Amino acid sequence: MENLIFEKSQPGRKGYQLPALDVPSIDPAGVLPKASLRQHLAELPEMSELDVVRHYTRLSQLNFSIDTHFYPLGSCTMKYNPKVNETIANFTGFKAVHPLQPASTVQGFLQVYYELERMLAEICGMAEFTLQPSAGAHGELAGLLIARAYHKYKGNPRKTVIVPDSAHGTNPASAMIAGYHVVTVKSDAKGAIDLAALKAALNQDTAVFMLTNPSTLGLFETHVKEIAKMVHDVGALLYLDGANMNALVGLVRPGDLGFDIMHLNLHKTFSTPHGGGGPAAGPVGVSQALTPFLPVPRVRKTEQGYSLEETSPLSIGKMRAFNGNSLILLRAYIYIRCLGREGVRKNTEIAILNANYLRVKLRDYYQLAIDEPCMHECIFTAAKQKPKGVRTLDIAKRLLDYGYHPPTIYFPLIVEEAMMIEPTETESKQTLDQFIEAMRLIAQEAERDPEKLKHAPYTTPVRRLDEVKAAREPNLRWKPSDKPIVSPVDPARR
């Protein structure tokens, strides 16, 4: 492990020089009240530029990432993030633009917004998109506030949002903030919607039914048109959690299936880098009837060029300051333009091919949650390893020793000891075959030497962590009074 940057700090050292002050110097105490002046400097580290570059470069090397490792994290769509997206997003003509510049000076960006909205609307079969939400959960909240505004406009905001028990945790959490009560409906044995349970839950108080399709079990919801009819019959709206859109692009359009609202995760399906936990973007698409409620500003195309429409009488308002995560939206725009209509469809087909290949190649070693063709991800369990006392967590940790990021584990909640594997389309057959071999060896180890798995990993920068200690005795920051740990060993030799 690497020492903390604060432990490397040397008083008086600097990593950056300001230009000489070329305006008259002033005494801050002369222009600001005494109570407003900071008395002690913040304890930021004092480092040379090389100190900082080396410290964080070494830290970066402690991470697994798509650029360095296969990362089959289910529901997260960890596909390759093309470098050309980064190159263009770093052009000064995009990076240095202030969000409040006059429209005449930002025509390029407004064109990207306009065209990206149109392309996403076409891909999803929705009437219009807003690009404002900053992430998937932010998009969910926007979508539910749009639904609420729509119902209110029709006379009654209604009371409940229905979510399946297989849903992402953000669904119920977003519904609460939008002022709704959450009703959970059970899924059937295959993780599909139990139509009878849904019918029993739907009534005149239902505002929205939130559906993930393909489901979090990686299966397409075949009754979706029937579900849409049931939802619409009680005057409610059907929402698509688009987290799994990588299985549908170019093949199926949610709008054609009867969805009224949906969000996309551009950092999943449209390959903007995940950054260790964001930034992201969660555009929201709606059917024609809901377009008046979209957040402002809206990008409009006129004969004089593109402009931003700041107000709209029925709009829910704004989800964030300014326009949106523009540099992320730009990367998604580039990605779609590079691939084009043929490429986006091919991606989906290969994503489904790769997932099914893993499904059939791994099912001899691990129990499939549901043994039928999957979409872009497949779910296994540790049922076969359980008699030896080996859990999903142990398999995941052992994978680290083989150099693979584990699948998503213990999700969906309705599958016991779940391992959700999403290879994505950008991984080669060779990578998948190597991963299959690692998984085979781990299954063998579980039989022959289960103890070995229970203490894995062995080869990572640190081993299993004491998470109980972290939560019981929260240490969430370094303090100047903390005693420095000075290691005589070059930390690169870990």
Added chain:
Amino acid sequence: MTNAGDGSAPFSCIISNTMDFTPHTEAERKEMLADIGVSSFKELVKNLPIMEEDLKIPSGLSEGEMVRLGHELGSKNQAAPRLSSYLGAGAYEHFSPAAVSALMSRGEFLTSYTPYQPEVSQGTLQTLYEFQSMICDLTAMDVTNTGMYEGASALAEAVLLALRETGRKKVLIPRSLHPDYKTVLSTYTSESGTQLIEIPFKDGQLDLGFVAKNLTSEVAAVVIQNPNFFGIVEPAEAIAPLAQAASALYIASVNPISLGLLTPPGEYGADIAVGEGQSLGIAPGFGGPYLGLFACKTKWLRKMPGRLVGQTVDVDGRRAFVLTLQAREQHIRREKATSNVCTTTALIAAGSTFYMSLLGKQGLRDLAYQNLAKARYAFDQLTQIPGVRAAFKAPIFNEFVLQTTTPVETLQQRLLECGVVAGLPIKKWYPELENASLWCVTETKTKADIDFLVKTLRGVL
């Protein structure tokens, strides 16, 4: 392209000449289909209602064609250094050392997921722990999360916390709060029966008399922005006793660069400090991605939204870092979570950490000082022009409001012809301030730039 999926063409799309990130050869695809036990892709997805027509989006591009298109689109935007911009209002132009973007571009930071597997995520985790430490010290608060989407929604989350914890329905917000932040607050709280009460301003500063009178036991929180939307430094220390007396939360939205020089919110008694972290070395980027800051007193630790990194040890006793106190979060608590946030903005938090490390202890203070000195110089020079006057006399940091005899839109157009982006017209939010505009001057402007602005403005008035 066809949608055929018969045996002779197992896949619908064979692509050439455009970008393609799928590595499979035709032979491999066929082999894999055979291993799966189907003869075509269509057979694999036979339950799927596949659309008949092609999507109506453009065909793909080669990388060279895409870069050329990128240059074309980028050149339709005008930006610094081609333009000399005096816009601020919540997004700021600061110089960011090359090492910041170089480190942010490292694939290990850029292309990793949220650090759910700590054994192979210590890079992200330790960086975010260092981020939390730096923001705590900068704000003088006890705890900081790993970042929210951006400043306005961070403020909204702070207000939601206050509403939840007090069970009260009223919130005092300044009329001088950033208008977008006000709108976002209203969007977030519109469905909970919350009443947002505006605190008027007097000479640009909070009307303390109004606060004293209206900060009652029905109020969940009092919000300030410091410096406020007009760039004015608020009498922030006067609020805490009033908030305490009413058992209301005190929420301060701050600009982190200003904290190089100004009293941090923890020292004037704020319960929660939020802010826009973009000014910490992050590009303006037409509005995002940015960095919401969220710091609070220990009292609110288990009620706060967002992710937290904690220090612990591994089984061999080595210091290590891990996401902790996750019982607050949506993936555990679902509808009972403290917030719905999931993915936020870790890479931007990392970028700001690199920036703060390069600046260092004295560097941040010097930077804040230069912002103050240059803004004061510009303010003094501009207000000497006939037809230009200061809207307020209260102390400023790096922004100020001017009122002009000529409508701002006219000035904006004329200055733009000279390569200068004028201050932001604020009439639509503040009709009481005739022909008012908000100007920002940071360390990126030289004396020559400012003198040119003064000369040009004098000429167009």
